[in-house]
Amino acid sequence: MTPNFRFAVVSDLHIALPHTIWNHPSRFHLVEVSIPAFESVLEHLTQLDLDFLLLPGDLTQHGEPENHTWLQQRLAKLPFPTYVIPGNHDVPVIAGDSQSIGFQDFPQYYRKFGYENTEKLYYTCELLPGVRLVALNSNSFDAEGKQIGRLDEEQLQWLEIILESATDELVLATIHHNVAEHLPNQSHHPMASRYMLENASTLIEILQRFGVKLVFTGHLHIQDIANNHGVYDITTGSLVSYPHPYRIFEYHQNKYGNSRLQVLSYRVESVSEYPSLQTYSRQWMRDRSFPFLVKLLTLPPLNLSIAKAEELAPNLRDFWANIADGDTLFDHHPHFPAEVSRYFQAYGAISSSGSPALVDNNISLFL
Numbered sequence: 542m543t544p545n546f547r548f549a550v551v552s553d554l555h556i557a558l559p560h561t562i563w564n565h566p567s568r569f570h571l572v573e574v575s576i577p578a579f580e581s582v583l584e585h586l587t588q589l590d591l592d593f594l595l596l597p598g599d600l601t602q603h604g605e606p607e608n609h610t611w612l613q614q615r616l617a618k619l620p621f622p623t624y625v626i627p628g629n630h631d632v633p634v635i636a637g638d639s640q641s642i643g644f645q646d647f648p649q650y651y652r653k654f655g656y657e658n659t660e661k662l663y664y665t666c667e668l669l670p671g672v673r674l675v676a677l678n679s680n681s682f683d684a685e686g687k688q689i690g691r692l693d694e695e696q697l698q699w700l701e702i703i704l705e706s707a708t709d710e711l712v713l714a715t716i717h718h719n720v721a722e723h724l725p726n727q728s729h730h731p732m733a734s735r736y737m738l739e740n741a742s743t744l745i746e747i748l749q750r751f752g753v754k755l756v757f758t759g760h761l762h763i764q765d766i767a768n769n770h771g772v773y774d775i776t777t778g779s780l781v782s783y784p785h786p787y788r789i790f791e792y793h794q795n796k797y798g799n800s801r802l803q804v805l806s807y808r809v810e811s812v813s814e815y816p817s818l819q820t821y822s823r824q825w826m827r828d829r830s831f832p833f834l835v836k837l838l839t840l841p842p843l844n845l846s847i848a849k850a851e852e853l854a855p856n857l858r859d860f861w862a863n864i865a866d867g868d869t870l871f872d873h874h875p876h877f878p879a880e881v882s883r884y885f886q887a888y889g890a891i892s893s894s895g896s897p898a899l900v901d902n903n904i905s906l907f908l
């Protein structure tokens with residue numbers, strides 16, 4: 542029987558020491574709060590009797606060596622073990638350059654946080670007796686050297702061997718890219734498909750075959766829990782964008798062997814320089830959403846003209862903040878064409894039958 546345990550997930554920390562912050566006007570993330578927000582989360586987590594902490598990637602702003610070093614030193618002081626994986630921003634280039642570390646350098650920074658073997662960017666370890674972690678690397682590069690979200694053949698084969706030989710009762714998986722759709726038609730949407738793992742269906746088939754039901758992801762910066770053929774993809778929003786969330790999980794098994802995972806979500810409400818972080822950050826996102834909304838409205842399937850998109854966009858300024866919150870229902874918009882209104886309603890927290898399903902933040906998943 543698996544013991545009951547408690548752990549936390551904090552994703553997309555995008556740690557940026559003040560002198561490493563680069564500014565461009567359309568930046569969507571409030572990296573200024575990365576360190577104080579993480580400290581605020583740690584203050585909470587260190588009061589709990591946590592068994593471990595998972596960080597599913599985008600640990601740093603953009604792979605800067607000083608930001609990786611800062612994080613590695615901070616994690617070493619925690620009273621519980623931490624396990625990390627790389628996000629696209631942690632290993633943005635194959636060979637290190639003036640800004641970022643090289644792809645193969647990543648494990649060197651995190652020897653104490655999963656990477657006992659620094660040869661590979663993925664690993665497995667026993668978290669607790671009978672509980673195993675499979676920590677995957679979804680970052681690779683295509684023939685032109687462009688970064689893509691995909692598991693290579695070698696890693697897939699390794700995964701099958703690991704799962705075949707694992708005798709653990711429970712296996713948890715973590716990977717930066719999404720393995721289930723968190724947005725309507727995410728795999729094919731021109732703006733959202735890059736958040737999905739390209740070969741998610743191959744991974745899901747393997748996980749399903751070996752009874753792995755829980756995958757912890759990041760990358761999309763929203764709070765959402767989705768299911769792909771019986772496998773839950775629990776994606777946690779970013780610590781540097783609204784609503785600055787993190788999650789605590791409690792695993793319980795009763796005497797009949799039935800187990801459930803209790804999901805509890807929290808937010809960083811304030812940090813020293815931003816006493817009303819939630820209000821400030823929601824407004825920050827709202828102020829920067831116009832170009833994103835115009836693009837969304839003019840692309841398929843809506844294909845609106847630029848003029849029409851610019852007319853409608855101001856009414857949708859809170860759309861992405863509401864998505865990031867999770868558990869949001871979108872009302873029919875009285876001034877919108879019916880087709881546009883229906884399109885946005887589909888982004889709401891509704892089940893396939895159309896009824897409300899508030900599953901993104903606080904829920905018990907029966908396994």
Ligand SMILES: [Fe+2]
Pocket residue numbers: 553555599628630760761762779
């Ligand atoms: Fe991110």
Ligand SMILES: [Fe+2]
Pocket residue numbers: 599628629630717759760761
């Ligand atoms: Fe990412």
